Amino acid sequence: xxxxxxxxxxxxxxxxxxxxxxxxxxxxxxxxxxxxxxxxxxxxxxxxxxxxxxxxxxxxxxxxxxxxxxxxxxxxxxxxxxxxxxxxxxxxxxxxxxxxxxxxxxxxxxxxxxxxxxxxxxxxxxxxxxxxxxxxxxxxxxxxxxxxxxxxxxxxxxxxxxxxxxxxxxxxxxxxxxxxxxxxxxxxxxxxxx
Amino acid sequence: xxxxxxxxxxxxxxxxxxxxxxxxxxxxxxxxxxxxxxxxxxxxxxxxxxxxxxxxxxxxxxxxxxxxxxxxxxxxxxxxxxxxxxxxxxxxxxxxxxxxxxxxxxxxxxxxxxxxxxxxxxxxxxxxxxxxxxxxxxxxxxxxxxxxxxxxxxxxxxxxxxxxxxxxxxxxxxxxxxxxxxxxxxxxxxxxxxxxxxxxxxxxxxxxxxxxxxxxxxxxxxxxxxxxxxxxxxxxxxxxxxxxxxxxxxxxxxxxxxxxxxxxxxxxxxxxxxxxxxxxxxxxxxxxxx
Amino acid sequence: xxxxxxxxxxxxxxxxxxxxxxxxxxxxxxxxxxxxxxxxxxxxxxxxxxxxxxxxxxxxxxxxxxxxxxxxxxxxxxxxxxxxxxxxxxxxxxxxxxxxxxxxxxxxxxxxxxxxxxxxxxxxxxxxxxxxxxxxxxxxxxxxxxxxxxxxxxxxxxxxxxxxxxxxxxxxxxxxxxxxxxxxxxxxxxxxxxxxxxxxxxxxxxxxxxxxxxxxxxxxxxxxxxxxxxxxxxxxxxxxxxxxxxxxxxxxxxxxxxxxxxxxxxxxxxxxxxxxxxxxxxxxxxxxxxxxxxxxxxxxxxxxxxxxxxxxxxxxxxxxxxxxxxxxxxxxxxxxxxxxxxxxxxxxxxx
Numbered sequence: 031x032x033x034x035x036x037x038x039x040x041x042x043x044x045x046x047x048x049x050x051x052x053x054x055x056x057x058x059x060x061x062x063x064x065x066x067x068x069x070x071x072x073x074x075x076x077x078x079x080x081x082x083x084x085x086x087x088x089x090x091x092x093x094x095x096x097x098x099x100x101x102x103x104x105x106x107x108x109x110x111x112x113x114x115x116x117x118x119x120x121x122x123x124x125x126x127x128x129x130x131x132x133x134x135x136x137x138x139x140x141x142x143x144x145x146x147x148x149x150x151x152x153x154x155x156x157x158x159x160x161x162x163x164x165x166x167x168x169x170x171x172x173x174x175x176x177x178x179x180x181x182x183x184x185x186x187x188x189x190x191x192x193x194x195x196x197x198x199x200x201x202x203x204x205x206x207x208x209x210x211x212x213x214x215x216x217x218x219x220x221x222x223x224x
Numbered sequence: 225x226x227x228x229x230x231x232x233x234x235x236x237x238x239x240x241x242x243x244x245x246x247x248x249x250x251x252x253x254x255x256x257x258x259x260x261x262x263x264x265x266x267x268x269x270x271x272x273x274x275x276x277x278x279x280x281x282x283x284x285x286x287x288x289x290x291x292x293x294x295x296x297x298x299x300x301x302x303x304x305x306x307x308x309x310x311x312x313x314x315x316x317x318x319x320x321x322x323x324x325x326x327x328x329x330x331x332x333x334x335x336x337x338x339x340x341x342x343x344x345x346x347x348x349x350x351x352x353x354x355x356x357x358x359x360x361x362x363x364x365x366x367x368x369x370x371x372x373x374x375x376x377x378x379x380x381x382x383x384x385x386x387x388x389x390x391x392x393x394x395x396x397x398x399x400x401x402x403x404x405x406x407x408x409x410x411x412x413x414x415x416x417x418x419x420x421x422x423x424x425x426x427x428x429x430x431x432x433x434x435x436x437x438x439x440x441x442x443x444x445x446x447x448x449x450x451x452x453x454x455x456x457x458x459x460x461x462x463x464x465x466x467x468x469x470x471x472x473x474x475x476x477x478x479x480x481x482x483x484x485x486x487x488x489x490x491x492x493x494x495x496x497x498x499x500x501x502x503x504x505x506x507x508x509x510x511x512x513x514x
Numbered sequence: 515x516x517x518x519x520x521x522x523x524x525x526x527x528x529x530x531x532x533x534x535x536x537x538x539x540x541x542x543x544x545x546x547x548x549x550x551x552x553x554x555x556x557x558x559x560x561x562x563x564x565x566x567x568x569x570x571x572x573x574x575x576x577x578x579x580x581x582x583x584x585x586x587x588x589x590x591x592x593x594x595x596x597x598x599x600x601x602x603x604x605x606x607x608x609x610x611x612x613x614x615x616x617x618x619x620x621x622x623x624x625x626x627x628x629x630x631x632x633x634x635x636x637x638x639x640x641x642x643x644x645x646x647x648x649x650x651x652x653x654x655x656x657x658x659x660x661x662x663x664x665x666x667x668x669x670x671x672x673x674x675x676x677x678x679x680x681x682x683x684x685x686x687x688x689x690x691x692x693x694x695x696x697x698x699x700x701x702x703x704x705x706x707x708x709x710x711x712x713x714x715x716x717x718x719x720x721x722x723x724x725x726x727x728x729x730x731x732x733x734x735x736x737x738x739x740x741x742x743x744x745x746x747x748x749x750x751x752x753x754x755x756x757x758x759x760x761x762x763x764x765x766x767x768x769x770x771x772x773x774x775x776x777x778x779x780x781x782x783x784x785x786x787x788x789x790x791x792x793x794x795x796x797x798x799x800x801x802x803x804x805x806x807x808x809x810x811x812x813x814x815x816x817x818x819x820x821x822x823x824x825x826x827x828x829x830x831x832x833x834x835x836x837x838x839x840x841x842x843x844x845x846x847x848x849x850x851x852x853x854x855x856x857x858x859x860x861x862x863x864x865x
Contacts (some may be wrong), residue, residue: 086450087423087431090443095775107506117504120513121487125453125501127512128482129446132385132475134394143514156514172394176438179781181585181596251653255844258750276843280753288749288806335844405579405786409755413842425793433773435785436579465842467569467757469548 044098044164046073049088051081051116054105054146061150069154070161073101080104082115086126089140093173099139099164101156106144116144138163139170225269227365228298231324232265235296241322245281246298247274253336256281258292270298270366272341275331277459279306279415282316296322300331301358302349304493305457306415308360311495315418318495325361329369333464343372348473349460351376360493378477385474398438401445403468406436410462410472411448416455423447449475454483454500457491519694520704522680529700530559530608539605541575543568553607562609564646571763571836572607572614576621576637580785583770588778600633602640606693610645612666612673613657613834617763618643619669623826624766642693645670646681647713650720654835656848659725662832664717676713678705721833724848726855729819729829735858736820740812744857748850749811751843758814758837758845759788764830789813815850
C-alpha cells in the first residue's frame with residue numbers, strides 16, 4: 031500500500047508528533063520539503079535545540095493530548111551540535127522505550143531515528159514508515175481516554191471582565207472564584223507555588 | 225548489638241557526632257531511632273526486622289534533621305548504595321557523616337513481623353544479595369547471615385508480564401495504577417528523591433497532573449521511573465510504604481534490569497562509580513534507532 | 515431510635531443478594547489482589563471478610579480521591595461553566611467497622627460548616643451503612659479513648675453484633691429502619707442483647723488502655739504547647755509521606771485544580787491533599803509557615819485533637835489506628851498521645 035495515500039474505507043489517519051533537533055533532523059526535514067519529496071502528511075514537528083533536551087514527559091503529554099504516535103529524531107553520533115546531547119538522549123530513550131513497552135504501550139507507536147541535515151530522503155522514509163506502522167496500530171484512544179468526563183448542561187455563562195458571577199443551578203452550594211480573578215481573561219493559569 | 229551500642233556510645237560521648245541514626249524497638253516493631261545521648265545508645269538494635277532505608281534521612285532537604293549536625297548512621301550494605309548515591313550526586317559530603325556498616329543476612333518485609341527470617345519470609349530484594357559485608361563504612365559491626373539465593377519472585381513476575389501481549393500488560397498496569405491516590409509516600413521515603421521542588425509539584429507548565437486519575441497516575445509513575453533510572457538502589461521502601469499496595473517493585477526492578485543489560489551497571493556502594501544516566505559511551509547500543 | 519431485631523447469617527447473605535438483584539450497589543471489606551482487605555464493591559456476602567480491619571477507610575465512598583466538579587469552555591471573552599450531573603444511586607455498605615462509620619459522621623460538621631458540601635451530602639443521603647461490631651483491635655486501636663468503642667453506633671444506620679446463628683441488629687436511624695422494612699422477610703426474632711455481651715466485653719478489653727481516655731487533657735496540652743520541643747522530637751523520623759492522611763478515615767483536606775484538556779476547555783477537580791507535604795502551606799510569596807516536618811507533625815495532632823474539637827466539639831479521630839499501622843517510619847499515634855497525657859499530668863514522658 032502506498033503510504034502517502036490515506037487509508038481506504040474507515041479512514042483513520044494517525045496523528046504523529048515529531049520531536050526533532052534543530053541542527054540535523056529539522057534541517058533534513060526542511061530539505062525534504064524543498065526537494066518536493068512526497069510523504070505522508072500526518073506529522074506535526076516540534077523543533078528543539080537538541081534531542082538531549084527532550085524530556086520523556088513531552089511524549090507522555092503528547093499522548094495525553096491526542097497523538098497516536100511519536101517520532102524522536104536527531105543528529106547521528108559524533109554530529110551533535112552540542113557534542114554529546116544525542117548520546118544522553120540515546121541512553122534516556124533506550125530506557126524510556128523499554129519502560130513504555132513494559133507498561134503496555136506498543137513499541138511501534140514510538141519511533142527513534144538519526145536523520146542528518148542532508149538526509150531529506152531518509153526523513154521521508156522515517157515518516158512514511160512511522161505513519162504506516164501507527165496506522166496499523168489504530169488510534170491511541172486507550173491513552174487519551176484514560177479519563178473522560180462528560181458535561182451535561184451549561185450552568186452559566188459569564189463574561190471574564192465582569193464582577194463575580196452568580197452561580198445558579200445545581201452547584202449553588204459550591205463557592206466559586208470569580209472568573210476574572212482566576213485570570214481567564216489573560217489566559218494565564220494561576221501559579222500557586224512559591 | 226553490644227558492639228553497635230558501644231560504638232555509638234563512644235562516638236556520642238567523644239563528641240565525634242551529635243546523633244546516631246539507627247534502629248530501635250518501637251510500639252510496632254523496629255523503627256528508625258535518633259540517639260542524641262550516650263545513654264540512649266542502649267536503644268539501638270539490629271535484626272532482620274530493620275527493613276527501613278535510613279539514607280533518606282540524610283537528604284539536605286530535611287531542615288529539621290540538618291539541625292542535628294554531624295551524625296553517624298547505621299547502614300545495611302544495600303542502604304550503603306543509597307548513601308553512595310547521595311555522595312555521588314553531591315548531596316551529602318562524605319566527611320559529614322560517620323558510617324557504621326552492619327553485616328546483614330537479609331530482612332523481612334514487615335518491621336513489625338514476629339516471624340523468623342526464612343526462605344518464606346525474606347524480602348524479595350534480599351534474594352541473591354551480592355554483598356552482605358558492605359564496604360562504604362568507617363566501622364563495621366555484626367555478623368553476616370548466610371543470605372538467600374535467587375531467583376527473585378519479582379523477576380519471575382516481570383518475565384510473565386513480558387511474555388504477554390502489550391494490551392494485557394496495559395490492562396494490568398491500568399488496574400494497579402488506578403489504586404494510586406497520589407499521596408507520594410513512595411517519593412518521600414525514597415533516599416534518591418531529594419529534589420527541593422519535585423516535577424510533580426510544578427505547575428508552569430503542568431507536566432504531571434496532580435489528580436489521582438489514570439492519566440495523572442501514569443504520568444507520575446513514568447516520571448518517577450525515569451528520574452530514578454540507574455539511581456534506584458532497589459531498597460524496596462517505595463513498595464513497602466504504598467498505602468494502596470501497588471507493586472512498584474516490578475517497575476524498579478524492570479528498569480534496573482534494563483540498565484544492567486544495556487550498560488552493565490548495577491547499583492554500587494562506591495561513590496566513584498558513575499551513574500549510568502548522565503554518562504554515556506560512544507558505543508552504546510542503538511539497535512532501536514532507525 | 516431504640517428498636518432492635520435479628521438477622522440470621524443465611525438471611526444476611528440473602529439480603530445482599532436481594533440488594534444486588536434490585537440494582538443497589540453493595541460495598542464491604544473484601545480481599546484484594548495483593549492479599550489485603552479493602553472496602554470495595556462486592557457481589558455477595560460470601561466475599562466479605564470480617565476478621566481484619568480494612569486497609570482503607572470509608573472515606574473514598576463519600577469523598578473520592580479525585581472528583582470532577584464542573585467543566586469549563588472558553589469562547590472569546592466568555593466562559594461557559596458546564597455542569598457535570600451528579601447523581602448518587604442508592605447503595606449499602608455491609609460490614610463497616612464502627613470506627614469507620616463514626617468517622618463519616620464526624621466529618622459532617624466540616625462538610626456543612628461554611629458551606630454545604632453537596633457531593634458529600636448527596637453521597638451520604640444515598641448510602642446506608644450497616645456496621646458490624648468489631649471483634650477487637652490490635653495495639654494501635656484506641657476507639658474507647660475518643661468516646662467510641664467496638665460496638666459504638668455512631669454513624670451507623672444498623673449495627674450488627676454476632677449472636678446465636680446470626681446477628682443481633684440495633685436499628686440506629688430512620689434510614690436503617692427503612693432498610694429493615696424494605697426486606698421484612700430477612701429480619702425477625704432471634705438471640706437477644708444478652709447473647710452479645712461477652713463479645714462486646716472481649717472487644718472492648720482488647721482496645722482499652724492503649725491511650726488514656728483523656729481527650730480534654732490532650733486538647734489543653736496541645737493548645738498550650740505550640741512551641742514545645744516535643745514536636746521537634748517526634749518529627750525526626752517522619753518522612754512527610756502523607757500515608758497517614760491517605761489511610762485516615764477523618765482526614766479530609768482537598769486541593770482544587772483546573773485541568774485543561776485543550777487551550778480553551780478543561781475540568782475543575784477536587785483531589786485529596788495532605789498537610790504533611792512541604793507544599794501544603796507554601797505561599798506565593800515564597801514563605802512557608804510550616805517549613806519543616808516539626809510544624810507539619812504538630813499540625814496533624816493539633817488539628818485532630820485541639821482545633822477540630824474547639825470548632826465543632828468533636829474529635830477528628832476515631833481511634834482506628836491506621837496511621838500507626840501504615841507509617842513507614844514507625845510513628846505511633848498511641849505513643850504520641852500517651853506521652854502528651856503523661857507530660858500534661860506531670861508524669862514525665864521524655865523519650
